[in-house]
Amino acid sequence: MDRSNFLKSSLLATGAILAGNAAIGCTTDPAATINTAPGKPFNLNYGPHDSMFKNSAGSNFLDQIQFAYDQGFRGIEDNGMASRPAAEQEKIGNLLARLKMSMGVFVVDKGGNGANTLTAGKQEYIDIFLNGCRQAVEVSKRCGGKLATVVPGDFTRNLPLDIQNANVITALRKGAEILEPHGIVMVLEPLSDTPDLYLRTSAQTYMICKAVNSPSCKILFDMYHMQKNEGNIINNIKLTWDEIGYFQVGDNPGRNEPTTGEVNYKNIFKFLHQKGYKGVIGMEHGNSLPGKEGEARVIQAYRESDMFL
Known part of the structure; x- marks a missing residue:
């Protein structure tokens, strides 16, 4: 030729x-x-949140949970669970039990924030946090959730950093004493929202968890925030693995579903599967498209990213 x-x-x-x-x-x-695959479970346990599927399932969270189950999801998370009426918490817990779905995180009410940061070491702030831990015990009984998100709050700029570290560790130890007898794990979440936030990296959170030294104090590794703050996600998960209690997902930039940003979630999910992670992976992100089309795109994105076997 x-x-x-x-x-x-x-x-x-x-x-x-x-x-x-x-x-x-x-x-x-x-x-x-x-x-395409109604009811077929995913390889990992991804957990949607309230309103993620509201256009397809309606505004009632119970109907959204049933819809999520029908699409193959076997977990949920609900940051606002503690603020729901007790009867609603019980209904959610009963539905999850009937469907054999897992409850991911809910947030400890006022569990440390800019207004009552644990870095300050003030007793009034510690009391607010501990009351939130006691409330978490009751919430857990009703909804079945065993993971409670805690954000220690902002830096206290007039205190040396090591004093702030000691204040946070002391408060978290007291919280763990409340939660540990009930098998509840507070998961500490490093965030990227503002430079004032005290907890920022996985290594720093690892150090705090080691110092608290309780099975009720672990890391919430939110991959959206960690991509922004430090990157190198898989390696940092390896370094802090023994103190990680929960994962959350959100692509960057945009904080929407996987495949919309720069994070290779298929590789990360494959790594988590190989490590034997069985817990819920919280879908703490928005939908990149509006309406039912956007909700269908979220499901498709997880199907695509879950095809790692």
């Missing part, structure tokens, strides 16, 4: 491949995802 014929043949072959790939891409309809 001479050079000109060879080039023509190569171009024709390349065109056929590209056309085939384009045809495959055109068949990926986000709205069709809901019916």
Whole structure:
């Protein structure tokens, strides 16, 4: 074959491949995802939150949980669980038990924030935090959740950093004393929202957990925040693995579902599966598209990212 014929043949072959790939891409309809594998569980236990599927399932969170189950999800999380009426907490817990779904995190009410930061060492702030821990025990009994998110709060700039560290560790030890007899784990979440936040990296949170030295104090590794603050996600998970109690997901930039940003969640999910992680992975992010189309796209994104086997 001479050079000109060879080039023509190569171009024709390349065109056929590209056309085939384009045809495959055109068949990926986000709205069709809901019916592709109804009820088939994912390889990992991803947990949606209230309102994530409200356009498809309605505004009632119980209906949204049932919808999530029908799509293959086997967990939920609910940051606002503690603020729900007790009867609603019980209904959620009963539905999760009936469906054999797992409850992920709920947030300890006023469990340390800018207004009552644990870094300050003030007794009034510690009391607010400990009351939140006691409330978490009652919430846990009703909804079945055993993981409670705690954010220690902001830096106290007029105190040396080591004093702030000691204040946080002391308060968390007292919280662990309340939670540990009930098998509840507070998970400490380093955040990226503002530079005033005290807890910022996985290594810092690891150090705090080691110092508290309780099975009721672990790391909440939110991969959206950790991508922003430190990157190198898989390696940092390896370094802090024995103190991680929970994971959350959100792509960056945008804080939406996987496949919308720069984080390779398929590789991360494969790593977590290989490590044997069985807990809920909280879907703490928004939907990149509005309405039912956006909700179908979320489901499709998790199906795509979950195809690591």
